[in-house]
Ligand SMILES: Nc1nc2c(c(=O)[nH]1)N[C@H]1C(S)=C(S)[C@@H](COP(=O)(O)OP(=O)(O)OC[C@H]3O[C@@H](n4cnc5c(N)ncnc54)[C@H](O)[C@@H]3O)O[C@H]1N2
Ligand code: MOO
């Protein structure tokens with residue numbers, strides 16, 4: 487008798503998996519190796535930025551009080567007693583009607599409280615001294631980039647678990663992190679199962695296909711932030727699969743297989759989980775594709791049995807494996823971000839289960855439009871290449887029309903979301 491599996495709702499499956507999520511370990515990398523990693527500690531400003539009052543313009547630092555009588559009919563003259571570029575500090579005391587020629591980024595002289603841009607001044611020499619004059623008044627604080635105006639000491643600027651983008655790197659450099667504490671990438675083992683599988687370099691022969699799933703998952707693991715460990719492909723041979731998998735599980739943080747999870751004669755994963763003594767969390771989800779996605783746990787370690795069908799394998803990874811990897815990277819937003827887009831074409835298929843349609847976004851007259859990126863079947867590989875979103879079509883409908891507003895998950899977005907489910 488064929489086993490009758492009871493499908494569970496997608497959000498229940500995600501919850502069951504997330505119950506076994508673990509935060510990972512920390513390692514230190516050089517700042518130039520940290521782009522794309524996840525921060526392992528809060529980044530707190532340990533000094534003000536800028537650390538001193540500075541000039542935001544090339545000009546003259548003055549005492550604003552000296553300008554109070556300046557106007558178009560009455561210019562006020564200043565003696566220029568020093569000149570400084572960025573990186574220098576003037577040690578001169580600036581008295582009444584004196585100025586320091588100052589360049590953008592240079593620290594303000596202690597006695598000055600305003601800066602006049604070069605364009606508003608006239609400069610000239612007289613008796614070996616330099617002077618400049620202006621024809622308008624200034625207020626205290628005019629044209630000053632104040633200490634701490636960018637950020638003040640003690641502010642938490644970036645939270646632990648944040649994806650390190652170029653801007654985060656700029657902050658790390660600002661605060662002197664030449665070594666950066668980042669989340670250690672979890673090692674994710676992959677075995678492809680299936681006697682029909684050929685390696686990429688092999689020529690096609692009747693009945694066989696090339697193993698594309700492991701290469702796809704390899705990249706999905708990298709995109710999610712893990713380290714893929716490709717263990718090879720296994721023929722549908724119970725003993726060989728069992729011994730190989732038993733050994734592999736011990737060597738990785740997370741373990742994935744593709745293929746062999748359904749109810750076929752050579753679908754050995756269910757029996758392997760049983761012999762391993764692993765607890766199957768679920769083996770049927772009310773979703774398409776990927777309904778056969780099976781997840782088991784062995785001593786707290788997750789074993790993901792992804793479908794052999796390429797699109798099902800792809801979707802199963804993004805919904806269930808990705809958040810576990812992101813959680814290990816300390817991300818508080820491990821799930822895919824959900825946004826709303828307008829359906830660009832009819833989607834006629836009735837949906838008994840929630841459908842995750844590989845889709846592509848387009849921007850039309852300021853609107854975000856979404857359309858399937860290819861044939862929407864579980865065993866299709868070609869629709870994945872141009873997909874940058876998964877359209878989420880809830881089950882129990884008779885299809886969707888062009889113009890309907892639909893939920894979509896963004897596949898290339900890095901911030902993620904706390905919980906994208908109902
Ligand atoms: N009687 C039933 N048959 C099937 C059911 C069912 O409920 N009852 N479910 C179907 C669904 S839905 C899916 S999805 C597939 C899942 O199959 P498996 O996960 O067991 O995967 P396989 O049988 O090993 O392979 C399925 C398909 O995918 C190809 N494949 C496998 N590995 C790779 C790889 N590494 N790269 C590329 N392609 C791969 C394989 O050749 C098969 O064509 O089961 C349905 N059947
Ligand atoms: O599990 Mo299958 O992928 O539903 O199509």
Ligand SMILES: [Mg+2]
Pocket residue numbers: 745746747748749750752753794
């Ligand atoms: Mg099968």
